[in-house]
Amino acid sequence: MTRSATYTKGDVIIVEGSHTSEVYALTRGSVEVYRQGPPERRLAVLCSPNIFGEMALITEQPRSASVRALEDIEVSILDCDEALDIWRTTPDALFAITCLLCERIRAFNSLVTELAHHGSKIEEAVRAYLGADTDTLHASGPSATAKLQVTIEGLTRQASESLGGRRVSIDRFPYRIGRQTSAENPFSQNELAIADREPFTVSRNHCVIVCLENRCFVIDRGSRLGTEVNRTMIGGGTHTARVELSDGDNVVGIGGPHAQYRFCVRVTRDSAFGERRDNTGAAAAGSRSFGL
Secondary structure (H helix, E strand, O other), rough: OOOOEEEEOOOOEEEEOOOOOOEEEEEOOOOEEEEEOOOOEEEEEEOOOEEOOHHHHHHOOOOOEEEEEEOOOOEEEHHHHHHHHHEEEEHHHHHHHHHHHHHHHHHHHHHHHHHOOOOOHHHHHHHHHHHHHHHOOOOOOOOOOEEEEEEEEOOOOHHHHHHHOOOOEEEEOEEEEEEEEOOOOOOOOOOOOOOOOOOOOOOOOOEEEEEOEEEEEEEEOOOOEEEEEOOOEOOOOOOEEEEEOEEEEEEEEOOOOOOOOOEEEEEEEHHHHHHEOOOOOOOOOOOOEEOO
């Protein structure tokens, strides 16, 4: 059975390079995931409810990063042997971990496709994809990218209905979009579940909005018809699955260029941080796709 534990601010729960096999369910508080360095580098901030250390169920490799409490926290702890016992007796108890591992597989599949065809900016691609789907390389909850404000609203009747006719503020990342399925389906978990009807144009796991170091991306999660972002197609058989959102309004079509589900994703930032600039120092304009 799982064990409960508490840690105080500053306590290190997982040490990079250690050989441990526990999985942690964060039930209260927040932690940071970091590489020890030198210099020390923060990779993520995770807020409850969340899971970390899940790869210990699959691999016996040393821990790839350390995890430290940012405040007083509570966790439930499960080791590999205990997980196997639960799997045999009450598999539903491992539902959240199963969902997380499914997202990890989707992320790696898209990452491999991008790197196979376009090898530039490898570190950025790795962090974007893994941060999008595993919640281990990217801040979730009230995140470190709080200077960005992201909202989504429908541009078509169908899209507006999927959001209840409201403009929705996205304050937790990743923000996953896909077709509505049963709540018990571990292979499909979405923050925005679209009640699409046959013939389906929205895939169960269609796309995701992520933030990485004060930048926003849309990543296609292996959809059948793809995702159109500001007239740039990603996924759906293309060799590109990721595109950066520009400041201001971005048009996102779920299901390709003729999608009936079209949304406006608005990215704004605190004026104190000024304009986002590209690598040449010029102010960024329009969506910037990667791997084209």
